[in-house]
Amino acid sequence: xxxxxxxxxxxxxxxxxxxxxxxxxxxxxxHSLFIVGIILIAVLxxxxxxxNYKDHHYGGKFHQDF
Numbered sequence: 001x002x003x004x005x006x007x008x009x010x011x012x013x014x015x016x017x018x019x020x021x022x023x024x025x026x027x028x029x030x031h032s033l034f035i036v037g038i039i040l041i042a043v044l045x046x047x048x049x050x051x052n053y054k055d056h057h058y059g060g061k062f063h064q065d066f
Contacts, residue, residue, distance in 0.1 A: 005048065012044045 019036050022028040028036075 005051065008044065008047060012040050015040055 016037060019028060019033055019040075023030065023033045
């Protein structure tokens with residue numbers, strides 16, 4: 001994992017919590033909450049996959065813990 005990965009994860013979780021609060025206080029519909037949640041999680045997974053894939057397949061260091 002890179003140094004930026006925990007920051008991206010924390011920001012994504014805070015955005016999801018913020019959207020949940022907006023839903024609870026009636027500022028966001030359930031449909032919008034579902035769409036925003038899916039998009040945020042998908043962007044996070046794509047970011048983590050791409051950064052870790054580059055680390056392991058494009059000349060990066062491959063760590064084996066044996």
